[in-house]
Amino acid sequence: MSMSDSSDRRTDPLVALSVEQLRQRTSMKWRAHPSDVLPLWVAEMDVPLAPPVADALHRAVDRGDTGYPFGTAYAESLAEFAAARWRWDGLRVENTAIVPDVMMGIVEVLRLITDPGDAVVVCSPVYPPFYAFVSHDGRDIVEARLGPDLRTDLGALEEAFICARRGGRRAAFLMSNPHNPTGVVHTRAELEAIAALARSHGVRVVADEIHAPLILPGAHFTPFLSVPGSEDGFCVISASKAWNLAGLKAALAVAGSEAADDLRRMPEEVSHGPSHLGILAHTAAFRDGGEWLDELLVGLDANRSLLGTLVEENLPHVGYHPPQGTYLAWLDCTRFALHDEDGAGPGIVSDLAGPAKLFFDKARVALSSGHVFGTGGAGCVRLNFATSPEILREAVERMGRALTGLGPCP
Structure with missing residues (x-):
């Protein structure tokens, strides 16, 4: 160098x-x-x-603040971050739920909108835990392979939706936004097309947006729940990847306006998974780690x-x-x-x-x-x-x- x-x-x-x-x-x-x-x-x-994350953790430890989580500061900090970074002011704190981490949150959301034996569509190649967590929870995986340009192939996705819904099954599309492992950042037009396609086939979308803060020059992140047609969808997000907080478990599930009642059915005990220190760390990251x-x-x-x-x-x-x-x-x-x-x-x-x-x-x-x-x-x-x-x-x-x-x- x-x-x-x-x-x-x-x-x-x-x-x-x-x-x-x-x-x-x-x-x-x-x-x-x-x-x-x-x-x-x-x-x-x-x-x-x-440093803002380290300071928040040091303050909590110094005062012995290591009890049970409380309040909505995490969701509020995410809403502020989303408005500032992505010009999205549609995140409603009341339409969020604290979950242990993104993958466990995805599993819990899928349990709200699908049953064992139902299908979950993924765009392969994709993050390996999508296969492991979903199949271990009794759902069938249906693949829609990415195109040669590593972007979503809408034709393949529609075929996967048809397959997933066959026999009257309920189905969900588990989307990686941005996509892991390719690093593709979906455009607003792509997300609008995905939302319309999912609507037309009665497929619910769950977007893993854990990498959302990590957008490199030349691209712009669009939250899935900000596009028309996404109202019955969900996203699950945390500060884990962008601020290296995998060891401090905490994430948020966010429901679209038509999915809020589904999210309220999430068992209360799910919110016991994340730690108080984890929530403090993720809150500090979104609020002060810009x-x-x-x-x-x-x-x-x-x-x-x-x-x-x-x-x-x-x-x-x-x-x-x-x-x-x-x-x-x-x-x-x-x-x-x-x-x-x-x-x-x-x-x-x-x-x-x-x-x-x-x-x-x-x-x-x-x-x-x-x-x-x-x-x-x-x-x-x-x-x-x-x-x-x-x-x-x-x-x-x-x-x-x-x-x-x-x-x-x-």
Whole structure:
């Protein structure tokens, strides 16, 4: 990195910690693999805690404020953030419910609008827990594969809706907005088309918007519940991904105006899942963490550009669509015809196969294996670039060396 680059990134949280400091962490990202492995897999960022969040937690601990959650400050802070960042003033505090985390919130919402044996549509390849959590709760998964441009294919989605509703079943569409793993940020026009299609087929939409604050330059986030036709839908959101708060559980389920009565049927005991400290942390992030988030987004944008250069230099036969949001990159390694048969299937996040196994064994770089993301994921990997430029550069250079001698198939 040049002197000017270093100066430009002096406030970037991604350059604040050394590898030695990161290896002192005890959470999953840095402890699941041996110390010679560079971990670019699970959605944890290599950043210090945002000062407003740290201050809120310190204040609570100092006064022994570690009891049960109370009040609506979390929902109020999200409403303020949504109005300021997304120009959406339609989030009503009374139409929200506190849930343990986004995936558990999704499960609880799906229980309100579907029964065991009903169908849940997903756009594959997609976040592996969509498969695991939904199928473990007795719902059937119906896939609508993304188009070649990695965006929603409305034709495939309509076919999936028809299949999901067959036999009079109730159905829901579990949407990733922005999309994980591709980093696609859905446009307002796309969301309006999805809402209209869901309405016409009697499908309820549940939007996972956990990555919503992480929109990179060149794109704009549209909350699903802000578009016409979304009134009977839901979103589930938290500050977890944008402020690195996975260890501080708390999320919010938000209902559209026509879905508020459904949300009120959520069992009261669901709200016991999140911790008081978690709610304080997420509230502080949405209310006071904007400046820190802006600095992070500058660093993520720089890393996105750096990754593009590194892929071109070291992985010229690997497909890379620069993500519009999130800190996740979807790398298409299918030209190398590396096989994924050894994997355990969609949603099983612990197994490595195909290119992810090659990069782990030969490059000592841990990535998320594409096959667990469902149809369209085999032969691909997901890379988390929320790390320092030095770690990112070293990892991709190792990956390039691992492919030496493995020419792409014609």
